[in-house]
Amino acid sequence: MQLRVLGSGTISGRTNRKCSGYLLDEQILMDCGPGIWSALYRRDQRMRPIDHILISHFHVDHIADLVPLLWRQWVLEKERQNPINLYGPRGLPDWFDKLTAVHHDWVKDLSISLIEMDEAEIEVGSYSVAARPTGHTDNSICFRIGDTDGKSAFYSGDSGWHENLIQLADSSDLAIIDCASSVQDPKEDHLTPVLAAKIADLAGVKRLMLTHLYPEAWQFEPAMEASQYFKGAIILAQDDLLIFI
Ligand SMILES: [Zn+2]
Numbered sequence: 001m002q003l004r005v006l007g008s009g010t011i012s013g014r015t016n017r018k019c020s021g022y023l024l025d026e027q028i029l030m031d032c033g034p035g036i037w038s039a040l041y042r043r044d045q046r047m048r049p050i051d052h053i054l055i056s057h058f059h060v061d062h063i064a065d066l067v068p069l070l071w072r073q074w075v076l077e078k079e080r081q082n083p084i085n086l087y088g089p090r091g092l093p094d095w096f097d098k099l100t101a102v103h104h105d106w107v108k109d110l111s112i113s114l115i116e117m118d119e120a121e122i123e124v125g126s127y128s129v130a131a132r133p134t135g136h137t138d139n140s141i142c143f144r145i146g147d148t149d150g151k152s153a154f155y156s157g158d159s160g161w162h163e164n165l166i167q168l169a170d171s172s173d174l175a176i177i178d179c180a181s182s183v184q185d186p187k188e189d190h191l192t193p194v195l196a197a198k199i200a201d202l203a204g205v206k207r208l209m210l211t212h213l214y215p216e217a218w219q220f221e222p223a224m225e226a227s228q229y230f231k232g233a234i235i236l237a238q239d240d241l242l243i244f245i
């Protein structure tokens with residue numbers, strides 16, 4: 001399994017980081033915030049269509065580039081064999097109905113399957129995907145993806161401290177965890193490096209990736225703060241970073 005970080009930042013324009021987006025094995029896209037569409041196709045215009053898109057919640061920094069991504073597929077991929085499978089929180093069909101109301105016919109013409117996930121465990125291609133609520137919004141979810149080789153990756157989406165993160169990340173090979181809050185200025189609906197590290201430690205994950213980084217986070221060396229509470233490898237997410245799991 002390999003993971004490419006497409007966007008490791010937030011909506012703050014003060015860094016070069018794009019908003020949230022991660023690509024697993026060039027097949028499964030997790031979140032699609034501003035900048036992810038161009039990150040996907042800048043590298044390879046001939047990239048094959050993405051059949052599976054997981055959305056953690058409906059905040060704009062996680063979903064805004066889904067519209068141009070769908071538009072691209074409608075314009076350029078009319079011959080695609082498989083529908084786009086869009087997996088997301090409760091309310092996904094309602095979100096899609098509103099998108100259709102705004103953009104009209106081309107959205108209605110898409111070949112797309114909408115799959116709501118709350119506490120589901122499903123097959124996505126040859127992968128297993130499990131979801132749990134995170135409490136960041138009233139329907140936000142985190143994901144765990146497992147492949148046929150027994151490797152697993154966990155993605156928190158956005159979250160404050162929540163038991164579901166510890167349970168779903170259990171013993172995973174890589175945990176990609178929200179680190180949008182700083183120890184010096186903690187927020188309830190995001191994690192600090194210390195809280196992310198404590199979750200990784202309690203879950204017994206092999207590697208921790210800190211992501212969703214605000215510029216302020218860099219003043220305080222988040223990896224060093226996290227290393228006091230998690231003794232496995234810690235990776236600071238960077239746009240375009242490729243990790244083998
Ligand atoms: Zn959010």
Ligand SMILES: [Zn+2]
Pocket residue numbers: 020059061062158212
């Ligand atoms: Zn966010």
